[in-house]
Amino acid sequence: DAGVIQSPRHEVTEMGQEVTLRCKPISGHDYLFWYRQTMMRGLELLIYFNNNVPIDDSGMPEDRFSAKMPNASFSTLKIQPSEPRDSAVYFCASSFSPTMDEQYFGPGTRLTVT
Amino acid sequence: TQLLEQSPQFLSIQEGENLTVYCNSSSVFSSLQWYRQEPGEGPVLLVTVVTGGEVKKLKRLTFQFGDARKDSSLHITAAQPGDTGLYLCAAEGSSNYKLTFGKGTLLTVNP
Numbered sequence: 001d002a003g004v005i006q007s008p009r010h011e012v013t014e015m016g017q018e019v020t021l022r023c024k025p026i027s028g029h030d031y032l033f034w035y036r037q038t039m040m041r042g043l044e045l046l047i048y049f050n051n052n053v054p055i056d057d058s059g060m061p062e063d064r065f066s067a068k069m070p071n072a073s074f075s076t077l078k079i080q081p082s083e084p085r086d087s088a089v090y091f092c093a094s095s096f097s098p099t100m101d102e103q104y105f106g107p108g109t110r111l112t113v114t
Numbered sequence: 115t116q117l118l119e120q121s122p123q124f125l126s127i128q129e130g131e132n133l134t135v136y137c138n139s140s141s142v143f144s145s146l147q148w149y150r151q152e153p154g155e156g157p158v159l160l161v162t163v164v165t166g167g168e169v170k171k172l173k174r175l176t177f178q179f180g181d182a183r184k185d186s187s188l189h190i191t192a193a194q195p196g197d198t199g200l201y202l203c204a205a206e207g208s209s210n211y212k213l214t215f216g217k218g219t220l221l222t223v224n225p
């Protein structure tokens with residue numbers, strides 16, 4: 001298996017632009033997670049899905065952020081409009097369960113908003 | 115909100131030295147995981163502990179879960195440059211079904 005795939009690996013955009021991050025989870029995993037990592041706040045859970053349904057989006061910072069999972073093999077995290085404070089590394093992870101099983105992380109997307 | 119405090123935040127040592135890093139909280143954990151993250155990559159699971167007082171060993175790494183399930187430690191014996199990375203602890207609270215991560219300990223092992 002190729003593991004969790006994320007694209008793009010790097011994204012540089014200007015404030016106010018729309019940003020879409022993409023994730024392909026490991027086949028057979030029922031759970032998909034989106035995290036954001038910064039030096040100040042560490043690794044924060046934004047939202048997670050179970051069988052393509054959003055279960056907990058309490059970590060989504062504000063309405064500018066949205067996430068979708070149209071099928072079991074694809075998810076997007078969209079930021080519109082983007083702001084400089086959104087600059088971070090965004091990780092997608094997948095697993096068989098929300099807590100006890102290993103979460104397999106993708107390589108991350110490094111987002112820079114200027 | 116469950117808060118995981120990891121210490122030290124940064125640690126730089128020489129190859130061959132021993133070290134211990136800590137993960138503490140005022141909350142009781144249902145389970146706790148340790149991950150290692152290398153530069154430019156996502157975290158990778160090292161171990162999961164679920165029982166108070168549990169000790170698990172992974173080669174030169176020893177993980178201990180506190181008796182009260184509020185804290186954990188990771189001890190590395192004879193550290194090697196390949197141990198360099200960000201060590202993260204993550205825990206599930208008693209009443210929610212998601213992981214909370216600490217900010218991590220950034221370990222550098224110098225040859």
